Amino acid sequence: MSQELVAFLGARLDEEADLARRCDGDGCGEWVAQGHAVDFCQSRLAGFHPTIALHVALHDPARVLREIEAKRRVLARHALSPAGGDPELPWENVDDCQYDGDPWPCDDLLDLASPYADHPDRPRRF
Ligand SMILES: [Zn+2]
Known part of the structure; x- marks a missing residue:
């Protein structure tokens, strides 16, 4: 055990x-919350509640x-x-x-x- x-x-x-x-x-860059969107380095996704966007970006x-x-x-x-x-x-x-x-x-x-x-x-x- x-x-x-x-x-x-x-x-x-x-x-x-x-x-x-x-x-x-391993090299894309940092995920960044921008209001209702998250910049994922290679793409940007909008439509999040700003708090959710911050939470998602925190999981870079x-x-x-x-x-x-x-x-x-x-x-x-x-x-x-x-x-x-x-x-x-x-x-x-x-x-x-x-x-x-x-x-x-x-x-x-x-x-x-x-x-x-x-x-x-x-x-x-x-
Ligand atoms: Zn221990």
Whole structure:
């Protein structure tokens, strides 16, 4: 169960990064809200409520990719170390939640998983 959540989160981040890249997130430029429209760099779409336009622009693929990379770093810091909770084994300066005596999965991993509460692949036990 312990690595099931890590694998699940990694798969979600992979999916989201793939989608962002397919929206030309690696070089198109910044999405910008302009009143009722959003400038998507290669095209401009109007008809949004201005708040919705701001929300859409906030999900600029380049920004989404930066956020995904930040989440991957958090995930890596909280993955279980090879020590597996045994203080006698080498520990690679990872925030090993079991080693630290914290519950596994820790609150940080549960927070990373919380947006996917209704995902069909979400592990049931954690
Ligand atoms: Zn942790």
